[in-house]
Amino acid sequence: MVTIGSVAANFTRDLEQNFATIAEFVAQARKRDVDFLVFPEAAIGGYLSSLGNHGDTVKTTTRSLPPAIRLDGPEIARVRAAVGDMIVAIGFCELGQDGETRYNAAVLLDGERIYGSYRKVHQPLGENMSYSAGDGYGIFDTPVGRIGLQICYDKAFPEAARMMALGGAEIIASLSAWPAARTATAENLQDDRWTYRFNLFDTARALDNQVFWVASNQSGAFGSLRYVGNAKIVDPGxxxxxxxxxxxxxxxxxxxxxxTFRAMRAGMFHLRDRRPDVYGPLVAADHAAAAWREIAHA
Incomplete structure (x- = not known):
């Protein structure tokens, strides 16, 4: 058995407050014997203050951009020191090796090691003004299972989760800073159309691929964005x-x-019952996934 925790919380530019919030949730999770804990996108340093044509840009502002952090920097080391033997996924703004390029990133770690990291591939509403895009998905073997990482808008693309499922992912962690709709926002955010989409994507991606899906999200507000929370754990059904x-x-x-996999996949098993021979242009991607899976398990 594995105990999974998913966090909904507010993270801003105040790093000390962020670390205090991280420590608080790690303590809560430890009391509940959590083995794998997922924090939101941009939990270290906060997300952008706005999106769209008025989004944060490297060229036009310095005050509202998240701090750029290296994987081997002191901020990640501080998280590792706080989590001990708990496996944690957490979002941050990664500084590339050139010292200039910024990525919306997530890292999977515990106190002893970094299992892997991921740079967000799909960028919504002008996010490319602030971050460069990643170019692939990783799956990482951990003591709690084979874990894939996604960030926010990635969940709207079924190909992303399917690539990881074909690569053997058992748990997919989807870290978000997912806001409510910018126009015609519902008075009760739980009824907002963007909240609906967030929740629908989570359940659909879990069921599509028959994997455990862990969705974290920011809550509260930052800049012009109001977040919808709804951190959750979804089973393969x-x-x-x-x-x-x-x-x-x-x-x-x-x-x-x-x-759960043994019981569910003994009947209808979506990955087994696929028909790549009729999927046309998707076949090339399918062959690539098969080759990637062989390499990953080598």
Whole structure:
């Protein structure tokens, strides 16, 4: 059995406050025997203050951009020191090796090692003004299972989750700073159309690929963005096992990864029952995924 936790919380430019919030949730998770804890996108340093044509840009502003952090820098080291033997996924702004390029990134780690990192591939509403895009997906072997990482808008693209499922991912962590709609926002954010899409994508991607799906998200507000929370754990049948709804908090669920896969995939197994021979242009990507899977398991 594996106990999974997912965080909904507010993170801004105040790094000390961010680290205090991280420590608070790690302490809560430890009390509940969490093995794998997922923090939101941009938990270290906060997300952008706005999106679209008025988004944050490297060229026009310096005051509102998230701090750029190296994987081997002191900020990541501080998180590792705080989490101990707990495996954690957390979002941050990564500084590239050239010292200039910035990526919206996530890292999977514990106190002893970094299992892997990911740079966001799909960018919404002018995010490319602030970040460069990643160019691939990784899957990482950990003591709690084989984990894939996604960030926010990635969940709108079924190809992203399918690539990871074909690569053997058992758990996909989807870290977000997902806001409510910018226009015609619902009075109750739980009824907002962007909240609906966020929740629908989470359940659909879990069921599409018959994997455990862990969605974290920011909550509260930052700049012009109002976040919708709804951190959750979803099982391979698309059932929400735990959620924070709109509130800040920690969603926790104990899951039997191997047992659930064995029971569910003994019947309808979506990955097995695919028909790549009729998918036309997707076939090339399918062959690439097969080759990648062979390399990953070598």
């Amino acid at each position: 698309g059932n929400v096992l735990a959620t924070t709804a709109l509130d800040s908090g920690l969603a926790v669920a104990e899951v039997d990864v191997e047992g």
